[in-house]
Amino acid sequence: xxxxxxxxxxxxxxxxxxxxxxxxxxxxxxxxxxxxxxxxxxxxxxxxxxxxxxxxxxxxxxxxxxxxxxxxxxxxxxxxxxxxxxxxxxxxxxxxxxxxxxxxxxxxxxxxxxxxxxxxxxxxxxxxxxxxxxxxxxxxxxxxxxxxxxxxxxxxxxxxxxxxxxxxxxxxxxxxxxxxxxxxxxxxxxxxxxxxxxxxxxxxxxxxxxxxxxxxxxxxxxxxxxxxxxxxxxxxxxxxxxxxxxxxxxxxxxxxxxxxxxxxxxxxxxxxxxxxxxxxxxxxxxxxxxxxxxxxxxxxxxxxxxxxxxxxxxxxxxxxxxxxxxxxxxxxxxxxxxxxxxxxxxxxxxxxxxxxxxxxxxxxxxxxxxxxxxxxxxxxxxxxxxxxxxxxxxxxxxxxxxxxxxxxxxxxxxxxxxxxxxxxxxxxxxxxxxxxxxxxxxxxxxxxxxxxxxxxxxxxxxxxxxxxxxxxxxxxxxxxxxxxxxxxxxxxxxxxxxxxxxx
Amino acid sequence: xxxxxxxxxxxxxxxxxxxxxxxxxxxxxxxxxxxxxxxxxxxxxxxxxxxxxxxxxxxxxxxxxxxxxxxxxxxxxxxxxxxxxxxxxxxxxxxxxxxxxxxxxxxxxxxxxxxxxxxxxxxxxxxxxxxxxxxxxxxxxxxxxxx
Numbered sequence: 001x002x003x004x005x006x007x008x009x010x011x012x013x014x015x016x017x018x019x020x021x022x023x024x025x026x027x028x029x030x031x032x033x034x035x036x037x038x039x040x041x042x043x044x045x046x047x048x049x050x051x052x053x054x055x056x057x058x059x060x061x062x063x064x065x066x067x068x069x070x071x072x073x074x075x076x077x078x079x080x081x082x083x084x085x086x087x088x089x090x091x092x093x094x095x096x097x098x099x100x101x102x103x104x105x106x107x108x109x110x111x112x113x114x115x116x117x118x119x120x121x122x123x124x125x126x127x128x129x130x131x132x133x134x135x136x137x138x139x140x141x142x143x144x145x146x147x148x149x150x151x152x153x154x155x156x157x158x159x160x161x162x163x164x165x166x167x168x169x170x171x172x173x174x175x176x177x178x179x180x181x182x183x184x185x186x187x188x189x190x191x192x193x194x195x196x197x198x199x200x201x202x203x204x205x206x207x208x209x210x211x212x213x214x215x216x217x218x219x220x221x222x223x224x225x226x227x228x229x230x231x232x233x234x235x236x237x238x239x240x241x242x243x244x245x246x247x248x249x250x251x252x253x254x255x256x257x258x259x260x261x262x263x264x265x266x267x268x269x270x271x272x273x274x275x276x277x278x279x280x281x282x283x284x285x286x287x288x289x290x291x292x293x294x295x296x297x298x299x300x301x302x303x304x305x306x307x308x309x310x311x312x313x314x315x316x317x318x319x320x321x322x323x324x325x326x327x328x329x330x331x332x333x334x335x336x337x338x339x340x341x342x343x344x345x346x347x348x349x350x351x352x353x354x355x356x357x358x359x360x361x362x363x364x365x366x367x368x369x370x371x372x373x374x375x376x377x378x379x380x381x382x383x384x385x386x387x388x389x390x391x392x393x394x395x396x397x398x399x400x401x402x403x404x405x406x407x408x409x410x411x412x413x414x415x416x417x418x419x420x421x422x423x424x425x426x427x428x429x430x431x432x433x434x435x436x437x438x439x440x441x442x443x444x445x446x447x448x449x450x451x452x453x454x455x456x457x458x459x460x461x462x463x464x465x466x467x468x469x470x471x472x473x474x475x476x477x478x479x480x481x482x483x484x485x486x487x488x489x490x491x492x493x494x495x496x497x498x499x500x501x502x503x
Numbered sequence: 504x505x506x507x508x509x510x511x512x513x514x515x516x517x518x519x520x521x522x523x524x525x526x527x528x529x530x531x532x533x534x535x536x537x538x539x540x541x542x543x544x545x546x547x548x549x550x551x552x553x554x555x556x557x558x559x560x561x562x563x564x565x566x567x568x569x570x571x572x573x574x575x576x577x578x579x580x581x582x583x584x585x586x587x588x589x590x591x592x593x594x595x596x597x598x599x600x601x602x603x604x605x606x607x608x609x610x611x612x613x614x615x616x617x618x619x620x621x622x623x624x625x626x627x628x629x630x631x632x633x634x635x636x637x638x639x640x641x642x643x644x645x646x647x648x649x650x
Contacts, residue, residue, distance in 0.1 A: 012522040015535055052592035057609040059560070064609070112606050113594055117565055124542075131531075153535055157542060164546045164563035173568035173633035182571050182632060387588050 018152035021265040023142035023272045025151075028260035029134050030088050035257045036100075036122065037084035037360075039250045040077045041367040044323060044374070047074040048381035048397075049113055053388045059109045067110035070381065071325075076103050078329045078364070085360040086337070091352050093134040095340060101126035118251040121161060125258070128154045142272035142281075151261060155222035158258065162218035169211045177204035184244045193243040213237050221262055231263045291351035307354030314354075314361035321364045322374045322404040330361055375405050386418065394418055402431075409438030413445050420452050428452075443469035443476050450482055462486060555650075557602030557629070574602035574629040578614060581621045585614065602629050604639075604650045611644035625650070 050056070051069030058064045068076065083100035087093050104126055108119045131150035140146075173179050181203040184194050197206045217234050220226035234255070241252040271277050291306060311334055318330035337353045368374045382397035398415035405411055416431030429452070435445035446469035453462035463486045470479040483489075526532030549562035559569060576599040578585040587596050591610060598606045604627075611625040627639040627650060639650040 012525050012532075014522065015526070015532070046594075049592050049594040052594075053590070055591055055595060055610075055613055057595075057606050112598055112603065115560055115598065115603075117560070117563060120561060128538075149531060149535065153538060156539065160539075160542045161563045165565050167546075168559075168562070168564035168567045171568050171633065173571075178632050179566070179568040179571055183566055384592050388592065389589060 015149040015152055016147065018149060019145040019147045020151060020261070021142060021269055022136070022140045022144040022146055023268040024261065024263070024265050025132075025134065025146050025148075026090070026136070027268055028258075029090065029093075031257040031260045032125075032129075032254075033084045033088035035250060035254050037081045037088060037363060038367065039254070040081040040084060041323075041364065042250070042371060042373050044074055044077050045372070045376035045380060046113070047071075047077070047377060048384055050111060052384050056110075057112045059112060059115075063110065068107055073107060074324055074377075075329055076107055078323070078326065079333065080104060081363060082333055082357075082360045085363055086356045087134065089352075089356050089359060090135050091349065091356045092337065092340065097126065097132075097134070098130040101130050116248055116251070118248065118254060121157075122254070124157055125154055128157065142269055142277075152222065154258075155261065159218045159222045162214045162221065166211050166214035166218060169207070169214070174207055175204075175211075177202070177207045180207045180210065191243050193240065193245075224264075227262050227264045231259055231267075234262060235259050287355075288352075291355055304350060307350040307352075310351075310354035310358040314358040317358075317361040317365040321361070321368045323364060323368050324374075324377065324400065326364055326368075330364075333357075375401065375408065375411075378404060379411075382414065391418065391422060395422070407438060409435045409442070409445070412438060413448070416445065417448055420448070425452075425456075441472055443473040443479050446472065447476075447478055447482060450486070454486060459486065555602070555604035558604065568633050569631070572602060572629055572631045574600050574627050576600065576607055576610075577626045577628075578610065579622075579624040579626075580614060580618060582624075590614075599627075602627060607640075608644065608649055612648055615645035615648075619645075621645075 047070045049070075050067065050073040056064050056067040058067050080100050080103050083096040083103070086096045087100065101123070104119075105123050108114050108123050128150045132148050132154075133146060137144065137146070169175070169179075171179070184197070184203070194203075197203055201209070213233060214237075217230055217237070220230035221234060223230075238252045238255040238259075241255075272281065315327075315330060315334065318327050321327070334357060337357070338347070338350065341347050341349050341353060378397050378401035382394050382401060385391070385393035385397060395415070395418055398411060398418060401408065401411040402415055412431045413435035416428045416435060419428030419431060422428075429449065432445045432449050432452075436449075439445060446465050450462045450465035450469065453459075453465060463483070466479060466482045466486055470476065470483060473479060523536065526536050546562040549559060549564065557569060557572060557574070559567060564570075576596070578587065578590075591613075595606060595610065599610060607625060607627055611623055614623045615621075622643045623645050624642060625640045625644045628636065629639070630636045
């Protein structure tokens with residue numbers, strides 16, 4: 001009789017026995033990483049504040065000099081948008097999620113400029129998400145159970161967050177409604193939540209409700225048996241935050257997205273079995289087959305062709321994206337996933353990688369064209385550079401802004417002012433004239449022109465420009481004051497650059 | 504009977520302890536234990552060792568009454584106000600208006616480094632919804648670098 005084999009102690013089932021349906025995991029993956037990809041691109045508008053003036057304070061002591069700069073922040077957000085898109089599509093998740101986590105953590109911890117608590121939460125969730133098996137197991141059906149201790153830990157982390165959020169509100173200033181009342185102010189919004197609260201339970205009772213809800217979610221969000229209560233409660237709670245205008249960035253939406261993991265499995269299974277769910281699954285199966293599963297002869301060529309076509313189309317979109325350095329970053333990024341796939345001996349994924357690149361660059365293009373992120377980036381970069389005295393950078397930024405948004409009169413106005421201040425009369429006046437054309441009801445470009453002309457001893461032209469300004473804005477105190485000065489009714493010396501400085 | 508009921512009452516506690524012990528046997532388990540310990544303990548730093556009451560990072564104090572505080576930082580260089588807009592990016596000034604000591608102190612240190620022979624006086628005046636206004640600093644931060 002041999003020595004009895006060592007039987008390992010069963011791992012705690014609470015952690016290692018935790019499982020969810022594949023349908024839930026895939027929905028959560030698409031929603032969570034899709035939102036993060038979007039958030040990364042929208043965050044690009046904040047890049048100019050990083051490294052501005054050579055000043056930084058890191059979240060961790062001693063790391064001030066290692067914080068991101070405008071360019072590194074911009075580049076990292078573009079890369080993270082790619083990594084999150086790959087993760088959402090389930091491509092190379094074991095590599096892209098940890099990479100995105102490292103970049104995200106550096107951007108967050110590298111500077112106090114990003115002090116949002118939800119970015120701290122995302123950093124933690126990404127760390128844990130690096131251990132979740134996001135990719136589809138062979139022959140998985142919507143009901144296939146997927147074990148993941150990391151997913152359980154994400155939910156426990158949410159419970160800890162709600163617990164401490166409730167603890168922080170055991171404060172007289174919260175419980176009597178002062179803090180909540182001071183932050184929720186929604187008159188004029190499409191849904192006046194504050195008005196609804198004031199006319200029903202009152203702000204004080206609502207403050208108590210918030211604490212009760214947070215405590216309830218702290219207790220339930222990580223327990224599957226309680227999900228049928230926690231999911232609707234949590235989703236309504238965060239929708240309430242959206243309606244209350246307490247929303248910061250995509251925080252409330254991100255929290256709602258995370259609730260994809262809290263919605264009971266049977267809900268996702270039911271949806272997967274409806275006509276729409278079946279249609280989506282069939283479409284995904286066909287696309288997957290086209291991209292990387294065809295077993296017939298010649299399939300390799302077809303995969304390569306599909307991948308190449310997708311990459312080329314994607315690069316076309318990146319070329320049309322106005323985001324700073326988008327094309328350069330795209331060209332640098334394109335070979336990397338193919339090299340990584342080759343290193344892992346998984347070049348059969350070429351078609352899927354090409355498709356993911358196409359979706360990534362499509363998202364860059366869509367966010368650029370459908371949001372103000374790109375133009376805000378150039379405006380903030382130009383404005384802060386000018387205020388901090390870096391006029392070369394300011395001019396470069398305004399020029400890029402006028403290229404990105406040629407119909408933006410404000411951009412031409414600011415560039416014109418800057419060029420005149422730098423002694424470039426020809427280009428400066430041309431930009432002001434462009435602004436006058438694009439802003440036919442605004443006086444500011446005419447006023448700027450008038451001031452410049454007066455300081456260059458062209459009095460009659462200055463007076464004519466000032467009168468045009470007054471005609472456009474008859475109540476403009478600036479125009480009235482300038483005309484009074486030019487006609488000798490007021491003895492104030494004209495100085496260039498007197499117009500608004502808000503862009 | 505009493506002993507039996509006592510043992511039964513202790514069952515959940517025993518289960519938790521044995522579960523925690525089991526966790527220490529794998530790297531995943533140790534990671535879980537460390538992660539939860541850090542997440543449970545780190546927010547306590549705000550309550551137990553609050554050098555800066557305005558710094559609510561890592562404590563999950565979203566929308567807290569402290570978030571309603573407003574501070575006015577003033578920086579003087581040899582008795583003259585520092586033009587903040589042309590010295591620091593406005594985002595840093597906004598964080599200083601939230602009273603974040605670490606940032607205000609770093610701004611002071613930066614001014615001291617730029618003007619090594621000057622006196623940099625930093626004052627932070629804060630108002631709150633649940634307490635009396637507070638005034639921090641008011642002295643040369645090149646000599647005393649902390650608020």
